Amino acid sequence: MSTELRTISSKNMDILQNPLVIKIYQDPLGIQGRRILKEKSDIEVFMRPLSSGASALVFFSRRTDMPYRYHSSLAKLNFTSSSVYEAQNVYMGEIISGLRGDTNFTVVVNPSAVVMCYLYPERTLGCPSSVELAG
DSSP: OOTTTTTHHHHHHHTTTHHHHHHHHOTTOOOOOEEEEETTTSEEEEEOOOOOGOOOEEEEEEEEEEOOEEEEEETTTEEEEEEEEEETTTTTTTTEEETTTTEEEEEOOOTEEEEEEEEEEEESSSOOEEEEOOO
């Protein structure tokens, strides 16, 4: 982000100072994220592997019409681990627990916007059948 820091909006400052964004950006693995899926619905999914078995997932909408409810699972995103994960919406703070490969979830992505999630292995077990993250 290139901006004049003396006049930056508080919303943009919150993005720049978001601890989870900084954690993802400064992850010691230093592996670049890549697009893993491009849907006909104009939704693209990017993944960045992180240390400690974690990943950053970005759901990017190229749509211009309305918020889109993107339905997926970790298996659809090529996660083959038998681990149980938690996912935290980086900007909204919502946390969902008990994500397994076959757990269905929905991500609501606004037009020309993103939803970024920090996905990490969970220590406790549990598995909801369906969950939703808003963007």
